Amino acid sequence: MGIPEYFLFGIFVFLGIVSVTAAVFNIDWYFQTAGASFFVRRWGREGARFFYAILGAALIGCGLSGLLF
Secondary structure: OOHHHHHHHHHHHHHHHHHHHHHHHOOHHHHOOHHHHHHHHHHHHHHHHHHHHHHHHHHHHHHHHHHHO
């Protein structure tokens, strides 16, 4: 596996950590973005937080599995 693959999987892990952190700590700027506002309007703030926590965990899982295997 080359450097581009490590970089890509590292980005997955980083974005997953940001997503989980924003969901756990209910960070306003994260949920006021154009992409997140769709989910906030559709499911409410709590539903969007749950969605982004699951999404972040999936990104971390994909990134770590790519780095390890």
